[in-house]
Amino acid sequence: MVIEAGAREKLSFAVIDAIAHKHNVELGAIIPVLQEIQEAYGYVPPVAIQRVAENTGVPASELFGIVTFYAQFRLQPLGKNLIKVCHGTACHLSGAERISQTIEQVVGAKEGETSQDGLFTVERVACLGCCSLAPCIMVNGKVHGRLTPEAIGKLVSQVKEKEKVVLSGEVG
Ligand code: FES
Incomplete structure (x- = not known):
């Protein structure tokens, strides 16, 4: 799911929920969820991590741990x-x-x-x-x-x- 550049700043819980539900988190697919969120917004917004945690039951601290461990993830939007x-x-x-x-x-x-x-x-x-x-x-x-x-x-x-x-x- 890719969101238009102009709409990227507007976080949508509906989009995040859809991404989280699409993957089978119980089978350990949390990384694809985070990847897809980054693909949609250009980074992984902290508020999205919170939302994914609520949706999936995976603690937010664990999600932050993954995002900060892997170099592929960004917690800040990319510059121009x-x-x-x-x-x-x-x-x-x-x-x-x-x-x-x-x-x-x-x-x-x-x-x-x-x-x-x-x-x-x-x-x-x-x-x-x-x-x-x-x-x-x-x-x-x-x-x-x-x-x-x-x-x-x-x-x-x-x-x-x-x-x-x-x-x-x-x-x-
Ligand atoms: S080490 Fe810099 S381009 Fe290969």
Whole structure:
């Protein structure tokens, strides 16, 4: 079940209940329930966890434990732009930590977080499959390699500029 982007903020208990009932929770299918909720909303809202707990009898603490244990789940909505920072061996040896710190400074979010303005979510990944270009990041599905802190600053400024253009287009 995928909910239209514009309607994603509006949580519907009916949607959550339908997802919870569709899976046979007694047979241990709680992960598919959480996956489908994330698919619908882009993250697993804490209020949805509470609702699933009431519906299924699985304690909310257990559900929170699952969501925080598995890297695939998010408890916060995604920002408009997704930055994946590679920490695989080649990128690690080529200064991935420095890249991470620079990204944190320029977008205002650490790995695993979304910036206050909602523009960026930063995620940590193991390998982007472009090791010869290390250090690498992926921005909205596009890989950028042989990065320097200066290049990151430029890249983020370009994304911010694009967002401004989109916003002014929406207003006008
Ligand atoms: S280790 Fe970074 S792309 Fe492979």
